[in-house]
Every structure is written in structure tokens, then in C-alpha cells.
Amino acid sequence: MHRYPFLRLLIPVICGIIIGDYLFFRSQHVWIQPFILLFICSALLLPTLFFLKKYSLRWLYGISVYICLFSAGAILTSWQLQQTSYTFPPSGAVYRAVITDKPEVKERTLLCRTRLWESRYLLSVAFPRKNILLYLPKDSTSLSLQNGDEILFSALLSPPRNNYNLGDFDYARYLTRKTISGIGFVKKNNWTVTCHNPHRSLRQMASKCREQILALYIELGFQGDEFAVLSALTVGYKEELSEEIRKSYSVSGASHVLALSGLHIGLLYGLLLFFLKRRPFNTVGVKIFRIAIILTTLWGFAFVTGLSPSVVRSVLMFSLFAFSEFKTGKYISMNTLAAAALLMLLYNPCWIFDVGFQLSFCAVAAILLIYSPLYRMWKVNNRIIRYFWGIVTVSLAAQTGVTPLILLYFSRFSTYFLLTNLFVIVLVTGIMYAAVAMLIVSSFPTISCFATTIVEKLIKTLNFTVRRMEQLPFASIDNVQIHPLEALSFYLIIMLCLCYLQFRKAKYLMGMLICVLIINSFWALRMFIHF
CATH class of the missing domain: 2.40.50 (OB fold (Dihydrolipoamide Acetyltransferase, E2P))
Structure with a gap:
């Protein structure tokens, strides 16, 4: 935890948001005043403890910081929810x-x-x-x-x-x-x-731009499931997705690609880095130029997709990653991820309850923590096999991070997610890059027709692959009901397992066994109540 200071700051803010949300729906106008008083007291105590500079009081300074952040999270949540409340007239x-x-x-x-x-x-x-x-x-x-x-x-x-x-x-x-x-x-x-x-607000102009892109897709001849999937992948418009195609992607474990968020922004971010890193110089001026190009492209993409909250969150996260690379030389770190989450929650604390927000950050955090150890388990010399091994390890790491949430919210586990993502990620990458090229050359009929054909073939291949995966026996395990405390216990088991593998201390193993006992107790209690 000492290596990730922003993660230590994020935890009390999240706790304050959860408590503020709970108390608001219990009593809307009572609990914000005590939190304001608590925040003022802890904030006034901080400079006093800082200037005393007594080593023996360092724990008191830390507690004051945590109380201050906890109170801030509760205050921001209560204030935002109170701004939403309104008493309408009793009649028309x-x-x-x-x-x-x-x-x-x-x-x-x-x-x-x-x-x-x-x-x-x-x-x-x-x-x-x-x-x-x-x-x-x-x-x-x-x-x-x-x-x-x-x-x-x-x-x-x-x-x-x-x-x-x-x-x-x-x-x-x-x-x-x-x-x-x-x-x-x-x-x-x-x-x-x-x-x-x-x-004509900025959001409305962005939505209008997205509608123009959708009209261009129709003009280029896309229709049916191909149009629906292309619209979801590129501009985040999912209203045309039929229930059949939604179910196919959900059962096969590929529904995450239909939600325009971290994966798609990451592909664009990776493409930009691939070309910009080829500049031979690494001076401050070149780095500033690189960040300017990345930020302009990412936020331009967010604009043409209608500035939807999920895309804005992902673009903001990758913008912070770009600044982190400029400052430290590292593209992504847990500290940067925690800083992105902290800034987003201070702007809109209710995002913590958004399923997309939770899935995005849990997936990225799991990739940062689990991907490298998994990838190093098998040293591959062949370049093609190494690429697919990277996809497998990234998919396994991301699935580990989101499985408890998927079970909690959707009660479904896709058994062939590794096999599905092995094909789906490659196809989605091709579709994203080909769609960008198609939009660029849309003014040239001959080239545009060729690019449109490629995109259409890729989307048909994607839909066919997903449907075939759905039809495999035991493609998903449904109706898996878990309690939020069980989901939290699963995440504690993952964290304690990682700590044990790194430090080899018995206390982490003991913690894992306690979490397993808690989960088993929940299952036993549920079975007892059911019967």
C-alpha cells in the first residue's frame, strides 16, 4: 500500500460515498451536517499536526487525512443526491x-x-x-x-x-x-x-455528430445486425442491438466488446503510441507533442461518440495515463489508476455505483496486478504464438478481476470466455482500425467501397464466431446468486493470494482461509433458509 499513495487516499473516499448514499436514502436532510462538521474539524487539525512535525503523532495525521477524505466523500454524495431531489406539483x-x-x-x-x-x-x-x-x-x-x-x-x-x-x-x-x-x-x-x-450545448453537438456518423453507416449499406454491432463498437450506440444478438454476446462472454469503454479506447491509445513512439527523440518537446496528439485524438473520439459517460470516464483515465508516461516514463501503474478513480469520484461520486465504472476499473486493476506474472510463466520465442499468449493472459487477468461483479449483477459465468476472447479481441481490433480507415476514405467512392466490404466481412465473422460459441454445450453457468459480501470476499481472496505469492507470509494464507469460510457460511445459510 505504501507504493500506491493514491490508492490509500481512494479507499476512505469510497467508504464515505457508500455511507453517504446509504444515509441519504434513509434520511435525506439529517446526515450531511455532521459530516460537514467532521470535515472542518479534521481539516483544521491537519495543518497543526503538519507544523508540529512530531514523529510520534504521525498516526494521528494519517487518521485526520482519512477522516477528512471520508467526510468529503459523504458530503459530495449527499449534496449531489439532494440536488436531484425535487417536489413536483400535486396535479398537472x-x-x-x-x-x-x-x-x-x-x-x-x-x-x-x-x-x-x-x-x-x-x-x-x-x-x-x-x-x-x-x-x-x-x-x-x-x-x-x-x-x-x-x-x-x-x-x-x-x-x-x-x-x-x-x-x-x-x-x-x-x-x-x-x-x-x-x-x-x-x-x-x-x-x-x-x-x-x-x-446547442457541447453534449448536444456531440450527439448530433454521432447521428451523422450513424447516417453515414446506413448510406454505406450497413443494416441489420452488422449495422447494430458496428454502431455499438465504434460510437457506442446500442439501441439497434436485438435481444438475440445481446444474448449471444452475453452467453459467449463477449458482451464487454459491445460497451464502448476501456477496451476500445485502449486500442486507439495503443495505436497512437505505436506510431508516436517511433519518433527517434525523447526530449521534453517531443513528449509534449506526443501528449498533445494523444489528448486531441482521444477527446475528439469521445466527442464524435456523443460524450457518453462511459467513454468520458475511459478517455479521462487514459489521458491521465498519458500524463503519467510523460512524468514517470511508465504508461500505466496502479497509482495512476487510483488517481484517475479518485478524480472521477470527486467529480461525480455516484459513478462508484455504475456497473460499467466498476467493471472497467476492476478489469484494468486485475491486468496490472496479474498479467505480468501470468505472462512470464511461459517464455515463448515464436512471435505469433507470443501474441496469442498475450491475449490469453490479458483475458484471464481481466476475467479474474470482473468475475465476482458479473456473478453479482448478472448471475452468469461464461465458461468459454478464454476461447471467445482469443478470436473476438483480434476481430474487434481489426474492425476498429478498419472502421477508422473507412470513415477517413468515405469521400472516395472506390476506396470507400473496398473498406466497407472489409468492415462488413469482419463484423459478419465476429457475429458468426459469437453465435458458434453460444451454441457450444455448457456455454454458460446461469442463476449463480451471490451476496455483495461474498463478492467482496472473492476480491479479498484474490488480493491475499497475490500478496502470499509475492511475500510468502502465513498471515495472507490465513486471511484467504477466513474469506473462504465466510463464503461457505453464506452458502450454508442460504441453503438453510431455502430448505
């Missing part, structure tokens, strides 16, 4: 809102993510500035709505409530963490468009 009111994302077509309605600008109820006028989910009746008028349109509507809005058809899933808490303040259903003839695209 008139609202003015702006559509903030591309409307999503449902079976009978059109889902619009909107931001309220103004509300009028009786004689009062308010400016709530809150995000809401608005369901409009599906007709020719609503289907013509676009991102950025301003609408005027009359409806009864209400805070998010749990849908008991979803079982144990807390839908209200999920939406609140996503800064959604309310939900409303608008009847036919109770809404109208006041103007088109009056508000």
Missing part, C-alpha cells in the same frame, strides 16, 4: 423542457430524456433545472423529435418509484444516482414543439 402543471439526447423508440411510446427549464402551476413560476424521463405517445409528430428540440407540455410528474415487477432491483435509487429527478407520461395533444434546436 405546464412545463418547458429541452430534449437532451436522441429520443428512444419504445413499443407504444417515445422515451425522451429532457431537462426542465420552466414550470407553471396555478399562479407560480419556477425554474427547476432538473433532468426527467418523459414518455410521449408514439406518432408521426413525436417520431420527428430530435436532440435539442424545445417542447411545451402538460403532465403530472412524479419522483422515481420502484417497479415491483423488477424484483429486488431498486429502480428509484438507480434513477436518482443517474440524476433523474422525475418521470412523466404525456397524453396525446398535451404537448407541442416550440422550436427546433434552440440550445
Whole structure:
């Protein structure tokens, strides 16, 4: 832990966020004041202990830092969740809102993510500035709505409530963490468009750019599953993915490639490093030029994909990796990863509850900790075999890091994930690079047709491979239910195992056995309750 100071700072922040979230949903307006007082006291104590410079009080300084960070995490979480809470009028009111994302077509309605600008109820006028989910009746008028349109509507809005058809899933808490303040259903003839695209925020311009790329894909002849997979891989648009293709990727263990995040940004980052590292000089000027090119390309890619939260998180993480390489000469380290997580959580503490955020950081952390020891277990001289051995070890390391979370959230384990990723990662890499080339040459019909054919063949091969893996016997183990404490115990076992392999101390082995005992106790208790 002493080698990773940012990791030591990250842990109390995460604990504070979890406690702040728990207490908010228990009592929304009571617990933030004690945390503010605790933060002020610990912050005032820090400079006093620092200037005393007494070695015997070093533990008190460390505790004060941890309390300060813990309180900061709880305060930020409570404040953000309180900003989301809003009391809507008890009956129908008139609202003015702006559509903030591309409307999503449902079976009978059109889902619009909107931001309220103004509300009028009786004689009062308010400016709530809150995000809401608005369901409009599906007709020719609503289907013509676009991102950025301003609408005027009359409806009864209400805070998010749990849908008991979803079982144990807390839908209200999920939406609140996503800064959604309310939900409303608008009847036919109770809404109208006041103007088109009056508000052009950066996010809306990015979404418009993504829509233009999707239109270009259709113009180039992509359709069906090929269009859906290409849209998900390159610009993160997953609305066209059918349930059949989603299930195929999930069962085969390849669903992670459909979520535009760390893997795809990592491929782009690796391509940039491959070309930029070929410059013969390594002076400060060359390093600054290299970082400028990397940051411009990564954030440009984030812009054309609509600035979705998962892509922004991944780009921010790799931007910090680029700065780390400039400062230390190392591309990625656990300390840099912890610093990226800390900055992201200070910006938006509710990201810690996002499944994509958890999967991304656990996968990268596992690769950093496990990949090198695994890769060195077999020394391969052949270049081609060494490349595939690298894919196998990276896949095994990443799967080790995300398996407890996958079991916790999805209750499924894909048994052929190694075999699947051996083919899928190679194909996705080819698709990403070929798609970039296709977009670059899209203005040249002859070359564009050739590039389009290559991309289409690669996507068909990818879908065929995934479906074949899905059809293999025992392709997945389903309905594996685990408790969050069991998932935490699994991660403790992984960490203690790594510590034991490195330091060979009995206390780590004892800790592993205690975690195994805890997991077995949970299973025994669940079986006892079930029977």
C-alpha cells in the first residue's frame, strides 16, 4: 500500500460515498451536517499536526487525512443526491423542457430524456433545472423529435418509484444516482414543439455528430445486425442491438466488446503510441507533442461518440495515463489508476455505483496486478504464438478481476470466455482500425467501397464466431446468486493470494482461509433458509 499513495487516499473516499448514499436514502436532510462538521474539524487539525512535525503523532495525521477524505466523500454524495431531489406539483402543471439526447423508440411510446427549464402551476413560476424521463405517445409528430428540440407540455410528474415487477432491483435509487429527478407520461395533444434546436450545448453537438456518423453507416449499406454491432463498437450506440444478438454476446462472454469503454479506447491509445513512439527523440518537446496528439485524438473520439459517460470516464483515465508516461516514463501503474478513480469520484461520486465504472476499473486493476506474472510463466520465442499468449493472459487477468461483479449483477459465468476472447479481441481490433480507415476514405467512392466490404466481412465473422460459441454445450453457468459480501470476499481472496505469492507470509494464507469460510457460511445459510 505504501507504493500506491493514491490508492490509500481512494479507499476512505469510497467508504464515505457508500455511507453517504446509504444515509441519504434513509434520511435525506439529517446526515450531511455532521459530516460537514467532521470535515472542518479534521481539516483544521491537519495543518497543526503538519507544523508540529512530531514523529510520534504521525498516526494521528494519517487518521485526520482519512477522516477528512471520508467526510468529503459523504458530503459530495449527499449534496449531489439532494440536488436531484425535487417536489413536483400535486396535479398537472405546464412545463418547458429541452430534449437532451436522441429520443428512444419504445413499443407504444417515445422515451425522451429532457431537462426542465420552466414550470407553471396555478399562479407560480419556477425554474427547476432538473433532468426527467418523459414518455410521449408514439406518432408521426413525436417520431420527428430530435436532440435539442424545445417542447411545451402538460403532465403530472412524479419522483422515481420502484417497479415491483423488477424484483429486488431498486429502480428509484438507480434513477436518482443517474440524476433523474422525475418521470412523466404525456397524453396525446398535451404537448407541442416550440422550436427546433434552440440550445446547442457541447453534449448536444456531440450527439448530433454521432447521428451523422450513424447516417453515414446506413448510406454505406450497413443494416441489420452488422449495422447494430458496428454502431455499438465504434460510437457506442446500442439501441439497434436485438435481444438475440445481446444474448449471444452475453452467453459467449463477449458482451464487454459491445460497451464502448476501456477496451476500445485502449486500442486507439495503443495505436497512437505505436506510431508516436517511433519518433527517434525523447526530449521534453517531443513528449509534449506526443501528449498533445494523444489528448486531441482521444477527446475528439469521445466527442464524435456523443460524450457518453462511459467513454468520458475511459478517455479521462487514459489521458491521465498519458500524463503519467510523460512524468514517470511508465504508461500505466496502479497509482495512476487510483488517481484517475479518485478524480472521477470527486467529480461525480455516484459513478462508484455504475456497473460499467466498476467493471472497467476492476478489469484494468486485475491486468496490472496479474498479467505480468501470468505472462512470464511461459517464455515463448515464436512471435505469433507470443501474441496469442498475450491475449490469453490479458483475458484471464481481466476475467479474474470482473468475475465476482458479473456473478453479482448478472448471475452468469461464461465458461468459454478464454476461447471467445482469443478470436473476438483480434476481430474487434481489426474492425476498429478498419472502421477508422473507412470513415477517413468515405469521400472516395472506390476506396470507400473496398473498406466497407472489409468492415462488413469482419463484423459478419465476429457475429458468426459469437453465435458458434453460444451454441457450444455448457456455454454458460446461469442463476449463480451471490451476496455483495461474498463478492467482496472473492476480491479479498484474490488480493491475499497475490500478496502470499509475492511475500510468502502465513498471515495472507490465513486471511484467504477466513474469506473462504465466510463464503461457505453464506452458502450454508442460504441453503438453510431455502430448505
